Amino acid sequence: MSRREAALSAIAVFAVALLVRIWAASVLTFPRPEDTAYYVGVARNLVDGHGLVSNAIWSYQTPPLQFPRPAFEVWLPLPTFLAAIPMAFLGTTFAAAQVSSIFVGSLVAVLVWRLGADVAIERELPPGRARSLALGAGFTAAVYLPLVLSSAQPDSTAPFAALVLAGCLLMARLTRSASRADPSRTRDLILLGVVLGLAALARNEAIWLALVWVWLAWRASPRGSLAQLIGIPAVVAIAIVVPWAIRDWLTFGTPLPGQALVNALSLRGSDIFAWSDPPTVARYLGAGLGTLLDLRVTGLEHNLVSVLLLLGTPISAIGLVALPWTARGTVLRPLLLFSILTFVLTTLLFPVSSTWGTFQHAAGAIEVLLAITAVLALDGLIERVGRIRGWTRPVAWLGPALTISGGLLLSAVLLPLDGQNARDTAARFAALPPALAAAGVPLTTADPVITDTPIWLAEATGHEALALPDEPPASVLDLAHHFGAAVLIVQTDNGGQWPAVASSSAADAPCFMPVPVPALPGVAVFRIVCP
Numbered sequence: 001m002s003r004r005e006a007a008l009s010a011i012a013v014f015a016v017a018l019l020v021r022i023w024a025a026s027v028l029t030f031p032r033p034e035d036t037a038y039y040v041g042v043a044r045n046l047v048d049g050h051g052l053v054s055n056a057i058w059s060y061q062t063p064p065l066q067f068p069r070p071a072f073e074v075w076l077p078l079p080t081f082l083a084a085i086p087m088a089f090l091g092t093t094f095a096a097a098q099v100s101s102i103f104v105g106s107l108v109a110v111l112v113w114r115l116g117a118d119v120a121i122e123r124e125l126p127p128g129r130a131r132s133l134a135l136g137a138g139f140t141a142a143v144y145l146p147l148v149l150s151s152a153q154p155d156s157t158a159p160f161a162a163l164v165l166a167g168c169l170l171m172a173r174l175t176r177s178a179s180r181a182d183p184s185r186t187r188d189l190i191l192l193g194v195v196l197g198l199a200a201l202a203r204n205e206a207i208w209l210a211l212v213w214v215w216l217a218w219r220a221s222p223r224g225s226l227a228q229l230i231g232i233p234a235v236v237a238i239a240i241v242v243p244w245a246i247r248d249w250l251t252f253g254t255p256l257p258g259q260a261l262v263n264a265l266s267l268r269g270s271d272i273f274a275w276s277d278p279p280t281v282a283r284y285l286g287a288g289l290g291t292l293l294d295l296r297v298t299g300l301e302h303n304l305v306s307v308l309l310l311l312g313t314p315i316s317a318i319g320l321v322a323l324p325w326t327a328r329g330t331v332l333r334p335l336l337l338f339s340i341l342t343f344v345l346t347t348l349l350f351p352v353s354s355t356w357g358t359f360q361h362a363a364g365a366i367e368v369l370l371a372i373t374a375v376l377a378l379d380g381l382i383e384r385v386g387r388i389r390g391w392t393r394p395v396a397w398l399g400p401a402l403t404i405s406g407g408l409l410l411s412a413v414l415l416p417l418d419g420q421n422a423r424d425t426a427a428r429f430a431a432l433p434p435a436l437a438a439a440g441v442p443l444t445t446a447d448p449v450i451t452d453t454p455i456w457l458a459e460a461t462g463h464e465a466l467a468l469p470d471e472p473p474a475s476v477l478d479l480a481h482h483f484g485a486a487v488l489i490v491q492t493d494n495g496g497q498w499p500a501v502a503s504s505s506a507a508d509a510p511c512f513m514p515v516p517v518p519a520l521p522g523v524a525v526f527r528i529v530c531p
Helices: 003-027 034-047 078-090 094-122 127-143 145-152 157-176 185-200 206-220 223-252 258-265 269-273 281-286 289-309 315-326 333-349 358-362 364-389 398-438 454-461 473-483
Strands: 449-451 465-467 487-491 512-515 523-528
Touching (some): 003 094, 003 127, 003 145, 003 398, 034 078, 034 094, 034 454, 078 157, 094 127, 094 364, 127 364, 127 398, 145 157, 145 364, 157 185, 157 206, 185 206, 185 223, 206 223, 258 269, 258 281, 289 315, 289 358, 289 364, 315 398, 333 358, 333 364, 358 364, 364 398, 398 454, 398 523, 449 473, 473 512
Parallel strands (some): 449 465, 449 487
Antiparallel strands (some): 487 523, 512 523
């Protein structure tokens, strides 16, 4: 492939991906899920001059517990920094925040094209098949629903996927040149360090990407160059991460993601909101071996089926079945190792948090692996059928045509449904302030509100919000007294014990007086009346 053809191919893939993502962003007009709203809200506060703070306290395990709440006690800041760039020029709207995510998501498709091209080179495919494979992989990624969705929501998914893919491409290149002199090696090692450092500012799973490189460098390099291969990226990555670690140390008292480790002790997803009964080692071990095994079975099912297969079917299913035969060779090895490591360790160590999005936001690169292996599998199948049937005309384009059309069809059908959900959520929160005012509990005081959707409420209304613990009324009353909250707002179908427990005989349940709000169906409002 000539440089001109490569440039034109990359531009074509980027253009198609960009158009699809612009359309997706126009459909998804409200940040869903709540973590997306968190990144956007902190970016808005940053651009407005308030710093890295949030109007929502959604976790109580890391002090200081105060408003405005210092941001990123659990999550990491890169998505907010990316969102803040266009917001600084276009205004602090959700649409402005989507600009950076659209751009990064389009780059993901280009990186997939490059991976496909490298696989074709490694396998010495004929020019026609090589071109079809590379462009087919890139265009499939451009319309593949899981990647399109993550590109329209400015959270950590798309940036982390882009950095993982860039890192894997660099690792494959460095692995191939590890045993020979290469004048570009130092440059690539520095670039790898930059990628690892930025990935560590996007998601904690960057540690698995770093471990993949340590393993590959150990296996592929002469021992004399091992220190250089590992040391240069490590120094660069640490230099990028240290300023943020210092900020965390000064803000939260630790440079380490301590609360992320506490999340491994969760027995329920709602443990992240715990106030009086936070996760502990004793409670975790006391649950018993059977419960702990069940949590991992549930996490495995969620990560495999709900995250990797459902949104990408049939492409993801084909890619998963073909994975053992197609994901071979130097080019895909780093991505394969990262995918296995992330899937296995997240399922085993964070089975509960996985069901609340931990694995999904780290799985963008794994979804890319399944898409590429699906294209490879169809390419190999069609080539074999053509050889058996004696076809004389090249039909290498047929496999990519199937994956592209399948991905496009699924995106065209499901994205509008997700967009309608986003509009419904936006309408509900837009109706919240006037409905509460009409009911006599207006959001006009300095007192925070307790709610089961604290980030959405805070970002949609600008009011300070506290996460509702899935705990008895006595615990929630203690939380209200600690922060001076006087109102509780909860969805009636949230799956927890609230609001039903307010009508029970539980201690302090009478302290929560129901407030009828007919304009808000599906929402229960309580005035907290006990002093």
